[in-house]
Amino acid sequence: MTSDGLKNVVLTESEMSFLDGDKGELVYKGYDINELAYKVRFEEIFHLFWEDGFPTQKQFDETCGVLAKNRPVNDEVKEIAKKLADADMHPMAALRTLISSLAAYDPDSEVSPLDVEANYRKAERIAAKMVTLIAAFDRYRRGLDAVEPDPELSHAGNFLYMLNGERPSEEAEEIFDTCLVLHADHGFNASTFAARVTASTLSDVHSTITSAIGALKGLIHGGANSEVMKMLLEIDERGIDPVDYVKEKLAAGEVIMGFGHAVYNTIDPRSPYLREMCKKLGEEKDELKWYEYSTAIEDFMEEEKGIRCNVDFYSASVYYLLGIPIDLYTTIFAASRVVGWLGHVMEQYDENTLIRPRAKYVGPQNQKLVPMEERG
């Protein structure tokens, strides 16, 4: 059989998350995300996906402690980050390189991937350091020094603090925390699948996350949220009606980023939360225009084209209103999804089968080698 990108092929069983594309449901380990948004902190998701169920207060404190301990990054990796920032590397390419480089300084990096305890230690270090690396890279390219993580702040709070050099407002921290919760896992999305393919060769944990970052960087995967914001900024600069802008793009055969989804035929259950946060932040900052442009586009696309927006559409303006540079958006996606990736990777190691489909060869047949001097 030839499959359409394996779209309807069930590869394996998983206990991580469940998507119902027809009902618009996303469920983390049995918890509908509507049960979780605004109600749990991102640190609780680590325990949910890596251990079993939600943490007790004691377990939660332990997770926070482990993350606080692991967030700092050594000088060598910071020097590499500075070099890549000086070269103005794409932030996702820099994150891919920096996460890969962490293996050099992780005492467990070459311990067998079948050593479950070592995998947890590596997972904790990678997930903790990711926000530090993103923030440091961004500050270096702005000619600033990196800000050391604050062990008193949450994971979400730390990112905003290390990026901006000042503690975020309680509301900004809560909104950003909710963004992290909403992006943490999503079934067998392409980057998760890339991580599992790499894990299936019994390669190491750092390789799996490096692969996943590389896949997430793709324009039709995680790269979409930055593109959405570029569109909103262009609309704003040109002073054009957002619906006219979209009509213009569609007439030119272009795709409107942030719409449609490989699995959801109906609403993306994460969108309403992001829309709400976009409105809230817009009101607070007296910058409701991004919300207004976005809802106009959303309504048009839904009514005229029958396509609903996805998680990337409103996350663009939420991140913008939080003061995050546009080209960092996909790295934030990674900083959240890494918890899901690592859960999937551990699941893959646990009952491993090499993932290796086949191709149907359709090239030339029975060629005979001709000596070089006779070719032409």
Added chain:
Amino acid sequence: MTSDGLKNVVLTESEMSFLDGDKGELVYKGYDINELAYKVRFEEIFHLFWEDGFPTQKQFDETCGVLAKNRPVNDEVKEIAKKLADADMHPMAALRTLISSLAAYDPDSEVSPLDVEANYRKAERIAAKMVTLIAAFDRYRRGLDAVEPDPELSHAGNFLYMLNGERPSEEAEEIFDTCLVLHADHGFNASTFAARVTASTLSDVHSTITSAIGALKGLIHGGANSEVMKMLLEIDERGIDPVDYVKEKLAAGEVIMGFGHAVYNTIDPRSPYLREMCKKLGEEKDELKWYEYSTAIEDFMEEEKGIRCNVDFYSASVYYLLGIPIDLYTTIFAASRVVGWLGHVMEQYDENTLIRPRAKYVGPQNQKLVPMEERG
């Protein structure tokens, strides 16, 4: 349907290479590898897989010129290589990091992956620089300076020269060149598949090769050849009969590396060439013991267990006799396979469909969130 690691799922069509697992055939773009071994140079394979057919003398000279021009690596990447060498990073992890870092200095790295010409330029740079990076990393960890590539030498010759600091013998160069030819592509092996999964999100060329290196690093993929040599060295040190050693391992439930294959039910068509080269080098260097240990193990495994050796088995002792450090073997695999990876990546971009299978969710259902203070 649930598939066994997608083993019998045909994902897509490909014009790259064809494997007949029952007949033991490997065909590159219509050319049986038995037509090619010892008869073509590795540089010709670039043209075969990236353009169409084997090059004329003029085209061949062009490829050699492009590779010579692109082999040198800038100081920034060398400094990163030195850092990773100082930290004694695993060579495959270092190669993964260094190839990823090249994107910072590639003027085309963020040009759309749908720009075919830019993809060629990136592919040429990545493939050319890979041998330079492997050799430089190894020299740095030995406390030596890197050796600049010699534009007069072949790709194979350059690797041995940059590694050892002296021009290789004609025979060593020819044997190493043949090794590169034999490893250049192999259908949808797991690392190629990882590269295509990453490409399918329309991520960039550097991301695809970084993913592929991560997957190739796996113990049950490219990592096997180093393990084979460790086994041969252990046999030699212990002075044990190779067959007794294998029996001992099998009795302990261990796997003998370098045997069995996901696709070939019969002979791996690359093995006889590697066996022959192992013998030739062994005779020349008066070190036939590796060949003797290997053939004894091969005969036992085939006769008693009905399992044939694969490409990794004899490549181990060939690389050993060429004086290549054991933990570099998988990087050599990468330095050859990168030509196949890049051909597959360009094919994937050319008619792209997102590769995203599904998982069957088997975790808990209908969980209700309990406040933290009530958990336990």
